[in-house]
Amino acid sequence: MVMNTTRAQRERLKGFLDDMLVILGRSERRQWGDVYVRGLLTTSGRKAIASMATRVSDGNVQAMQQFIGQSPWQWEPLRRRLAHRLVEALQPVAAWIVDDTGFPKKGTHSVGVARQYSGTLGKVGNCQVAVSLHYATDDAAVPLDFALYLPEEWLEEGRRREAGIPQDVTFHPKWDLVLTLIDRALAWEVPRGVITADAGYGSITEFRAALAERKLLFVVGIQNTTAVWVDSGNLIVPSSGRRGRPRRRPLDAGAPVSVAEVSQGLSRERWQHVTWREGSKGPMTSRFAAIRILPSHSYQHGGDKEETLWLLAEWPEEEAVPTKFWLANLPEGTSLISLVRLAKIRWWIEQGYQQLKDELGLDNYEGRTWQGWHHHVTLTMLAFGFLTLESLYLKKNFWTALVSANGAS
Numbered sequence: 001m002v003m004n005t006t007r008a009q010r011e012r013l014k015g016f017l018d019d020m021l022v023i024l025g026r027s028e029r030r031q032w033g034d035v036y037v038r039g040l041l042t043t044s045g046r047k048a049i050a051s052m053a054t055r056v057s058d059g060n061v062q063a064m065q066q067f068i069g070q071s072p073w074q075w076e077p078l079r080r081r082l083a084h085r086l087v088e089a090l091q092p093v094a095a096w097i098v099d100d101t102g103f104p105k106k107g108t109h110s111v112g113v114a115r116q117y118s119g120t121l122g123k124v125g126n127c128q129v130a131v132s133l134h135y136a137t138d139d140a141a142v143p144l145d146f147a148l149y150l151p152e153e154w155l156e157e158g159r160r161r162e163a164g165i166p167q168d169v170t171f172h173p174k175w176d177l178v179l180t181l182i183d184r185a186l187a188w189e190v191p192r193g194v195i196t197a198d199a200g201y202g203s204i205t206e207f208r209a210a211l212a213e214r215k216l217l218f219v220v221g222i223q224n225t226t227a228v229w230v231d232s233g234n235l236i237v238p239s240s241g242r243r244g245r246p247r248r249r250p251l252d253a254g255a256p257v258s259v260a261e262v263s264q265g266l267s268r269e270r271w272q273h274v275t276w277r278e279g280s281k282g283p284m285t286s287r288f289a290a291i292r293i294l295p296s297h298s299y300q301h302g303g304d305k306e307e308t309l310w311l312l313a314e315w316p317e318e319e320a321v322p323t324k325f326w327l328a329n330l331p332e333g334t335s336l337i338s339l340v341r342l343a344k345i346r347w348w349i350e351q352g353y354q355q356l357k358d359e360l361g362l363d364n365y366e367g368r369t370w371q372g373w374h375h376h377v378t379l380t381m382l383a384f385g386f387l388t389l390e391s392l393y394l395k396k397n398f399w400t401a402l403v404s405a406n407g408a409s
Contacts, residue, residue, distance in 0.1 A: 005042075009390065016389065020082060024078065032063055040052065040361055068365075073375070078382070082382060083135070086135065086389070093191045096195050097346055098133060099353075101353050103130065109162075109368045110128060111368060128148065134349065134352065135193065140391070145184055166370070179210050183214075194218060208329075209303065212304075218328065220328070226295065227257065231292035259311055274287075274340045288312060288339075289336075
């Protein structure tokens with residue numbers, strides 16, 4: 001991306017970076033952080049440090065490489081400061097969106113790179129994979145945090161030492177890494193949103209149980225094979241004297257059935273047309289139905305027993321069978337449009353990743369180390385945050401000017 005800045009915009013960028021980068025302490029760190037973000041914003045094409053250094057008048061390749069790859073500044077405090085600044089401007093919260101993305105690589109030395117599945121590629125390929133947590137409103141979405149997924153071979157001593165991976169970093173599946181990001185956002189006191197995720201996360205019973213344990217609401221995608229019991233008055237409160245919130249269980253409910261089968265068995269009257277937003281080509285509309293169910297996995301295989309949940313299903317008119325399914329722990333009185341709105345709010349993710357990568361070079365880091373990757377990602381988040389604030393600022397001033405003009409006429 002090449003940001004053609006006006007003098008006023010350059011002043012706003014300077015003020016933003018001065019406020020954000022003060023957390024880095026030493027003046028030379030603040031200086032090169034400023035230079036790096038301006039390089040991300042004004043360099044077209046691939047965001048290699050060498051090209052960014054030539055794009056900004058005060059760039060220096062060696063100093064910028066040292067700042068990203070070797071300088072020991074902590075990225076978490078900067079991400080927290082950025083989160084608070086963005087949350088202040090983006091209210092009220094609607095959702096915390098969970099996702100992951102792949103960074104294709106040619107070599108084998110970039111930290112975390114391996115032949116692994118990437119949703120970005122749509123197949124197994126040589127790439128890094130990062131999980132992310134995003135804060136979304138109806139008007140915008142911004143990344144709160146990222147974590148690099150490390151295949152187990154990267155925790156062998158030789159590769160760990162070569163990439164500078166700290167000794168306390170251990171293997172975690174992607175869904176568990178996401179919980180780390182969620183816990184960090186909770187510790188930062190970011191206003192809670194409804195957790196939304198695709199079926200890669202929502203189909204994992206342990207992930208849903210962990211969200212419920214944290215008293216977080218969620219609307220998460222699931223696979224069509226997920227087995228459930230329908231709540232048809234056949235779910236009762238156990239008679240035992242257990243403490244805490246009573247959990248329900250099936251009573252002579254028979255074998256559980258897949259959500260695909262449950263959805264296809266719903267009467268035609270249960271399906272309603274819902275429009276959830278205006279797309280670039282017109283209203284986004286489809287058919288949906290929601291029903292109360294109880295997932296069977298934890299009852300059949302052990303673990304924390306789940307509560308009765310919403311099953312939300314989508315069945316487009318042109319399709320022979322329902323195509324998408326979600327589980328949600330929102331209250332029983334939740335409207336269908338509310339369920340659909342939260343299930344579909346993930347559209348922000350594709351747009352956000354595209355801007356982070358294509359325009360700001362999120363996946364362009366050429367270094368190989370753990371620290372360097374996290375530094376680059378953090379400063380890319382900073383650049384994205386500024387553009388988001390600029391968009392809100394320009395939109396607000398456009399409408400202010402329009403109202404003033406109409407009032408004066």
